[in-house]
Amino acid sequence: MTSIGTGYDLSASTYSPDGRIFQVEYANKAVENSGTAIGIRCKDGIVLAVEKLVHSKLLVPGVNRRIQTIDKHIGLATAGLQADGRHISNRARDEAGNYRDTYRSPPPLKTLAGRLGLYVQAYTLYSSVRPFGISTILGAVDKYGPSLYVVEPSGVFFGYNGAAVGKGRQLAKTELEKLKLSEISTREAVIEAARIIYLVHDDAKEKEFELEMSWIGDETNGVHLPVPKELFDEAESKAKAALENFE
Numbered sequence: 001m002t003s004i005g006t007g008y009d010l011s012a013s014t015y016s017p018d019g020r021i022f023q024v025e026y027a028n029k030a031v032e033n034s035g036t037a038i039g040i041r042c043k044d045g046i047v048l049a050v051e052k053l054v055h056s057k058l059l060v061p062g063v064n065r066r067i068q069t070i071d072k073h074i075g076l077a078t079a080g081l082q083a084d085g086r087h088i089s090n091r092a093r094d095e096a097g098n099y100r101d102t103y104r105s106p107p108p109l110k111t112l113a114g115r116l117g118l119y120v121q122a123y124t125l126y127s128s129v130r131p132f133g134i135s136t137i138l139g140a141v142d143k144y145g146p147s148l149y150v151v152e153p154s155g156v157f158f159g160y161n162g163a164a165v166g167k168g169r170q171l172a173k174t175e176l177e178k179l180k181l182s183e184i185s186t187r188e189a190v191i192e193a194a195r196i197i198y199l200v201h202d203d204a205k206e207k208e209f210e211l212e213m214s215w216i217g218d219e220t221n222g223v224h225l226p227v228p229k230e231l232f233d234e235a236e237s238k239a240k241a242a243l244e245n246f247e
Contacts, residue, residue: 011127023131024124027153030133031080035209036166036200037066038176039077039137040193041148045186045217046139047227048077049193051166051201054208067214067226071096073106073140075214075224079166080134080153088136088151092116109140113149113157121155135165141222168200175199186217190227194235195242202243211236 008014009022016022035051050066068076068089076092078085095115099107116136124131136151150165151157161181164172175196184192193213201209213227213235227235 012124012129012131013127021124021154024154027080027131027133028135031135031153031165032167032169034079034081034134034166035066036164036168036172036197037077037079037135037137038165038172038193038196039139039148039150039160039163040176040179040189041139041146041161041181042184042186042189042217043182044146045141045189045215045219046075046146046148047186047189047193047215048075048137048139048213049190049197050077050079050212051168051197052210052212054210057208061210065212067212069214069224070112070138071100071107071140071224073142073216073222073224074109074112075139075216077137077139077212077214078134079137080132084132084134085136088116088120088132088134091119092138095119106142108142108144109138109147109149110144110159112140113138113151113159117151117155117157119155120151120153124154137163137165139216140224141216146217164196171200172196186215186219187231190215190231191235191238194232194239198236198239198243211239 008016012023035053037050040047052066070076070092076089096107123129131153138149148160150163162176216224
């Protein structure tokens, strides 16, 4: 990475002289090379959207999804290495099931994000493992209302009103900051999410992509579901139109 990193980037358990863990920084680079994922916390729910880059025309459309259902009321989207994302989603399901078995109630998202953050952070402590090359967006509507968290490869997690990870995160964050997130509905957020994903992909036109979107909220009775086809098609067509006007 730099001359000072020589010899200090061979293990996740080794600090460099200036207190950095290069393996974690490399994991962040893996996230930055991935398609963009965004999460929006609205007044009545959560919307997740992912720019899934298509690496081959031979791939079957709709497979290898980057948005997963963790519990009935919890959705997860990842940016980074896809296999790592599957592992983390399986771990999140185990944690959610464990909470249900113990407390006989649906897991609050803050608790799940905390447990997942601890698990991810454990993979930055030992030389026998490597950090996860993904950033994870978790969205849910629980007893505290709509909530959105991001778990980074270092294990740190934060709550957000709007979050973006992946290659186009800076432009996506700029667009999210323009929205009055506490005032828009999930239907409006679906339209905006599609527009933002198409906008950030425009900076990396060399690859085809599939848009994935899901939502949780009043429209779905608090259940995490894919966005209905009619609304999805409407959002996609408006996103393409907005992109043409932008150009």
